[in-house]
Amino acid sequence: MPTRTTLANNAWEALLSAHARLMKQFAAEDIWHDLSMREYDVLYTLSKCPHPVRLGELHKHVLLSQPALSRMVDRLVERGLVQRWADPADGRGVRLSLTDAGRARQREIGRLHARSVARAVTAELNADELRQLATICWKLAASDKGDQA
Amino acid sequence: MPTRTTLANNAWEALLSAHARLMKQFAAEDIWHDLSMREYDVLYTLSKCPHPVRLGELHKHVLLSQPALSRMVDRLVERGLVQRWADPADGRGVRLSLTDAGRARQREIGRLHARSVARAVTAELNADELRQLATICWKLAASDKGDQA
């Protein structure tokens, strides 16, 4: 009879293993062109924001240190995929959005990646399991705040 | 009415978000001493192997390039936490195991980390959800059999 602690640790280890396996599989796909998956992740996150977003806000969603993110944005700006704007309400701040080229790029890769994801995940899980996984993981993801869906 | 593809992508995004949020939270804990979480991950993986394990085998479980893993092992050997053995059955190969110090270190940190994990995860999920999450994620993790291009 496993304790609640044991159940929790087993669930987390399972999540980590699933994450590692699928990340490796997706990284091996030949769809990323000259982007790293981390860079794509940033483009994808920006693509979901209707308005230019603060660096700090972006940082909450990306597993990267703030300086590393700042410099990655540098590079994406230099490549013409992201735009930096001054924030009129806060002179320290920066607002970021995709350029048209950046949006096009994200869509192009996103379309292919979404297929890979669907193929990999539906190969192992039925619709009920997909719904359960989403429900449970969103609980874990949003736990300090009601965030998006 | 969401399609199966949409369900799959939503589930994967939820998993990624949960992963990112919890990883950040765990990284912020003050329990790692002079190890990075990636290094701890390697020690943990080794701790589960009853016999010395090949580098390539270890690599399957760690989200890191083979050269990066090789050099991380260098550093862990240099710090006295891991041992490298020649493989009698294959002269190219290397076998790895924890030293006593490495095992002690892993246990010490593991005890604390397991508590953090339990605290964070049980705060959001009940026992049924924990079991569902584990079952589903192990399915995703273990599907190393089927491979497609």
Place this chain on the structure above:
DNA sequence: TGGAACTACATGCAAACGCATAGACTTGCC
């Protein structure tokens, strides 16, 4: 209004990473 405390982002620097490839060994085929 002024200044201390705080926040947001950028930069210096050493460490660590990924990619390409080399080196060492094994396997398979003749």
Place this chain on the structure above:
DNA sequence: GGCAAGTCTATGCGTTTGCATGTAGTTCCA
């Protein structure tokens, strides 16, 4: 047995990362 092809790990090298800190702008409160 011998040589080509394949596998396992290590190394060279340019890039990216994290930590500590710097710089600029904001907030709080006397």
